[in-house]
Amino acid sequence: MRIDNLLEFGRFLLRRFLADRGPQSAAALTYTTLFAVVPMMTVTFAMLSVVPAFQGVGEQIQLFIFRNFIPSTGATIQEYLVAFSVQARQLTWFGVGLLMATALMMLLTIEKAFNTIWRVRQPRRGISSFMLYWAILSLGPLLLGAAFATSTYLASLTLLSGPYAIIGASTLLKVMPLLLSVAAFTLIYAAVPNTRVPLKHALAGGLFAAALLEAAKELFGLYVSYFPSYQLIYGAFATVPFFLLWIYLSWIIVLFGAELVCGLSSSTQWRRRSLPRLVLLLVLLRILHQRQQHGRELDLRGLRRAGWPLPSDEWDELIGFLEAEQLVTRTGGGGWVLCRDLAHYPMQQLMQSNPWPIRHPAALAGGLDEPWYLPLCEALQQLQAEQARLFDGSLADWLQGDVTKNVSS
Numbered sequence: 001m002r003i004d005n006l007l008e009f010g011r012f013l014l015r016r017f018l019a020d021r022g023p024q025s026a027a028a029l030t031y032t033t034l035f036a037v038v039p040m041m042t043v044t045f046a047m048l049s050v051v052p053a054f055q056g057v058g059e060q061i062q063l064f065i066f067r068n069f070i071p072s073t074g075a076t077i078q079e080y081l082v083a084f085s086v087q088a089r090q091l092t093w094f095g096v097g098l099l100m101a102t103a104l105m106m107l108l109t110i111e112k113a114f115n116t117i118w119r120v121r122q123p124r125r126g127i128s129s130f131m132l133y134w135a136i137l138s139l140g141p142l143l144l145g146a147a148f149a150t151s152t153y154l155a156s157l158t159l160l161s162g163p164y165a166i167i168g169a170s171t172l173l174k175v176m177p178l179l180l181s182v183a184a185f186t187l188i189y190a191a192v193p194n195t196r197v198p199l200k201h202a203l204a205g206g207l208f209a210a211a212l213l214e215a216a217k218e219l220f221g222l223y224v225s226y227f228p229s230y231q232l233i234y235g236a237f238a239t240v241p242f243f244l245l246w247i248y249l250s251w252i253i254v255l256f257g258a259e260l261v262c263g264l265s266s267s268t269q270w271r272r273r274s275l276p277r278l279v280l281l282l283v284l285l286r287i288l289h290q291r292q293q294h295g296r297e298l299d300l301r302g303l304r305r306a307g308w309p310l311p312s313d314e315w316d317e318l319i320g321f322l323e324a325e326q327l328v329t330r331t332g333g334g335g336w337v338l339c340r341d342l343a344h345y346p347m348q349q350l351m352q353s354n355p356w357p358i359r360h361p362a363a364l365a366g367g368l369d370e371p372w373y374l375p376l377c378e379a380l381q382q383l384q385a386e387q388a389r390l391f392d393g394s395l396a397d398w399l400q401g402d403v404t405k406n407v408s409s
Helices: 005-019 022-051 057-068 075-087 093-117 126-158 169-174 175-193 197-224 228-263 278-295 298-305 312-324 347-353 373-390 394-401 403-406
Strands: 328-330 336-338
Touching: 005 022, 005 228, 022 093, 022 228, 093 228, 175 197, 175 228, 197 228, 278 298, 278 312, 278 336, 298 312, 312 328
Parallel strands: none
Antiparallel strands: 328 336
16 A cells, blocks of 8 residues: 555545544543443452462552553552452442443443444344353453463463563563453454454454554653653652543544554545545435335345445445435345335425535536436536526625526516
8 A cells, every 4th residue: 555545545534434433432432441441350250260270360450451551540540440459349239230231331332332333223122132241251251361371371481571582572471461452352342343353453453552552652651750740740649640641632532543453444535535425325216216126125235236336434424314314224134125106296295305415516416327317417507507696696786686687587
């Protein structure tokens, strides 16, 4: 990929990130994380305590995370969180249920933010949603404990850490936190959105987010070390706002990584200048009308097989408009069919109600092999000529009322 394509792709991702309200979603996730971090730690300790081999692993994992994934300002926060977690483990079953509900709220907020990025119209419901969250809260800590116990065992081997260690083994142990971070982000990007995400794209997003988070951690630590003036302002309370700022930056990185994964998964349509949405809308209606005559439904995959490789976000916008106009409805198989007789739907209504009007016939330049294309171009040219005639004259003439001859004729 050339440099200009990379820059264009980066601008595309930034526009999507802002359009998807990424900073606002990161702020909401920061607020939710503030309340959910202790419940998540409590659930992790509870699940690890079930397995006798993982006794004491929870504290080691906690120390490992704070040492490798959180800047130096997290030391004081760690003490508070550990104290809160120890107290939380003494709660009754009702209190534990409230903690679980708080942790679930965080997972729901994450899934909602990801579904917004992937333009998912229907979030998980019922048993599928429950099973996903239960797997994260139950199997997640166990898998983390198993991975940590394995890495600890490998680190104790003389072949890896002794004086006769294999060349490169020490480097591998040093990058272990980065590898675990890549694996965690890859799993999040692949499993959380309620849509199919190619594993290679999730892995690319995981590498990007992990590397960017590591760089942000180093820069954040340098700022705290060389610019300690914030302590003069906040005093002993200084750790709290910086910890919240770090959580916010972390979520910004995670959500932007999700935009990267989604952008990679939506083919290379970002490279081309898309046709006007109204043209794509008419193409979609024509294909839906043809399918209706054969009793067949249409989905995005079928549209792409028909020669229109439409990005998923444009497909969602067009289908959303047609659904709001009560022109299409979803079938049980997940596709879409017309639910209204187009013979009783005026073209004028479509031109007025669609949010993507064509301001100038030049936007249709280039030609298109569609039966309605040339009549549409001619109608728009006549409309522009008539509009130019009706609104002829200077603004001063209009304000003085000297343009009635143009309107009356």
